[in-house]
Structures are given as structure tokens and as C-alpha cells.
Amino acid sequence: MTSDHLSNTFAALADPTRRAILARLITGEASVSQLAEPFDISLPAVSKHLKVLERAGLIARGREAQWRPCRLEAGPLKDVANWVEHYRRFWTESLDRLDEYLHEVQKKGIQTGIQAKAQKGARRKNHGRK
Amino acid sequence: MTSDHLSNTFAALADPTRRAILARLITGEASVSQLAEPFDISLPAVSKHLKVLERAGLIARGREAQWRPCRLEAGPLKDVANWVEHYRRFWTESLDRLDEYLHEVQKKGIQTGIQAKAQKGARRKNHGRK
Numbered sequence: 001m002t003s004d005h006l007s008n009t010f011a012a013l014a015d016p017t018r019r020a021i022l023a024r025l026i027t028g029e030a031s032v033s034q035l036a037e038p039f040d041i042s043l044p045a046v047s048k049h050l051k052v053l054e055r056a057g058l059i060a061r062g063r064e065a066q067w068r069p070c071r072l073e074a075g076p077l078k079d080v081a082n083w084v085e086h087y088r089r090f091w092t093e094s095l096d097r098l099d100e101y102l103h104e105v106q107k108k109g110i111q112t113g114i115q116a117k118a119q120k121g122a123r124r125k126n127h128g129r130k
Numbered sequence: 131m132t133s134d135h136l137s138n139t140f141a142a143l144a145d146p147t148r149r150a151i152l153a154r155l156i157t158g159e160a161s162v163s164q165l166a167e168p169f170d171i172s173l174p175a176v177s178k179h180l181k182v183l184e185r186a187g188l189i190a191r192g193r194e195a196q197w198r199p200c201r202l203e204a205g206p207l208k209d210v211a212n213w214v215e216h217y218r219r220f221w222t223e224s225l226d227r228l229d230e231y232l233h234e235v236q237k238k239g240i241q242t243g244i245q246a247k248a249q250k251g252a253r254r255k256n257h258g259r260k
Contacts, residue, residue, distance in 0.1 A: 007144045014140035019213075026216065074220030081214045081221075083149075086156065088211065090204035 006083060009076040012056035018049050022058060022072060029069040136213060139206040142186035148179050152202060159199040
């Protein structure tokens with residue numbers, strides 16, 4: 001594994017338990033046992049996940065001797081948001097293209113409708129003249 | 131490694147060479163040898179990285195027999211952006227707190243300045259009376 005900051009962040013986020021731990025910390029600080037509660041894994045396994053998150057700077061732990069509460073650290077997540085922002089135009093562009101296509105289809109549909117009506121009208125006129 | 135979609139995306143992004151390949155593809159399609167050019171690694175090593183990106187759905191490869199150009203696929207990146215969005219308030223809040231603190235400091239600075247001036251004025255007055 002590479003040791004650059006963003007790679008560490010992404011590697012730490014590449015696990016559903018670790019992401020669930022971060023999601024839990026949105027609601028506030030929590031102890032290791034509180035964080036372990038919803039998961040069907042051992043306390044040492046949770047501690048291991050917390051160490052990965054802490055090394056990546058995604059959480060910080062209190063220094064209080066007994067329960068050392070964990071809290072979310074937003075810095076690395078902001079870096080992820082900034083990184084992914086460079087690619088935004090790729091999904092907005094594809095949505096724009098879809099939007100353009102639908103407009104085109106709709107416009108053609110309306111035109112086809114108008115033409116059909118016009119032709120129908122012309123046919124009626126011709127029919128009337130006969 | 132877990133097999134969920136978002137974990138695969140994050141794992142694929144946890145490598146600076148793979149992120150550099152994606153950044154190159156912002157400018158348009160490229161062949162494997164074009165993608166390999168800026169890196170000091172072998173073609174097979176680049177191919178390996180491309181396979182990881184392809185499995186994560188971050189790139190797609192053309193079916194043209196010879197050069198099979200790679201292009202960026204934005205879907206998984208949009209998922210990353212949506213995921214990280216849930217945490218935005220954590221860094222904006224900390225910026226807000228910093229902003230609040232700076233305002234507070236500035237306000238106190240101004241007040242201290244006013245008090246200092248007032249005291250100076252009072253001292254002058256007192257001095258004038260003597």
C-alpha cells in the first residue's frame with residue numbers, strides 16, 4: 001500500500017464496517033463498545049477498524065483514560081470531496097446529454113404530431129374539394 | 131476484501147497511479163500505451179491497474195481489436211460524491227466555527243481599541259484638567 005494521504009483515506013473507506021462507524025459518528029462521539037454494538041463482530045475487530053480510521057485521520061480519540069470516545073474528523077473527507085469534484089462534469093454532462101436527447105425526442109414528437117395534423121387537415125381539404 | 135460496490139470503488143481509488151490514470155482520462159480516451167507513457171512502470175503493470183479500474187466500473191474499454199481505448203465512466207465517482215456529501219456539514223461547520231471565532235476576536239479587538247482610545251481620551255482630559 002502506498003503511504004500518500006489520499007490513498008490512505010480511500011483505503012480506510014473501502015470497508016462497509018468502517019463507513020458504518022463513520023456514519024454512526026455523524027450523530028456524535030461514541031465509545032468503542034457503543035460503536036461495536038450494531039455489528040456482529042468482536043471488540044478487538046472493531047478496535048482494529050478504529051485504528052485504520054485513526055491512522056487515516058478520519059477519527060480522533062479522546063485522551064480520557066477509561067472510555068476514550070471517538071469523534072469524526074472531517075479534514076480527509078473534505079479532501080475526498082475536493083478530489084471527486086474534478087470529475088463532476090462527467091456525470092452532469094451525461095445528464096445534460098440525456099436531457100438534450102429527451103428534449104429532442106419530445107420536440108420531434110410534437111413536430112410529428114403537428115405534421116400529422118397538417119397532413120390530416122390537407123387530406124380533409126382535398127377530400128372536400130373532390 | 132468486501133465485494134460491495136462502494137468498497138470496490140474506494141479500493142480502486144486508493145492508489146496514486148490509478149488516480150493519475152483517471153485524471154489523464156479527463157482529457158479524453160486513451161490507449162494502454164498512451165496511459166503508460168507518463169509512468170515509470172511496465173505495460174503489464176498498467177494493464178493490471180486498468181483491470182482494477184474496469185472491475186470497479188471507473189473506466190470502460192472499447193471493443194476495437196487493436197488499441198481498445200479506455201474512457202472514464204462517471205457513475206461510481208458520482209456515488210462517491212453522494213456518499214461524502216453526508217459529511218459536508220462537518221467541515222463547513224468547523225469553518226463556520228473558525229469564522230465565528232475570528233469575528234469574535236476581531237470584535238473584541240475593536241472593542242479593546244475603542245476602550246483603549248476612550249481611556250486615552252479620558253487620561254488626556256484628566257491631564258488637561260491638571
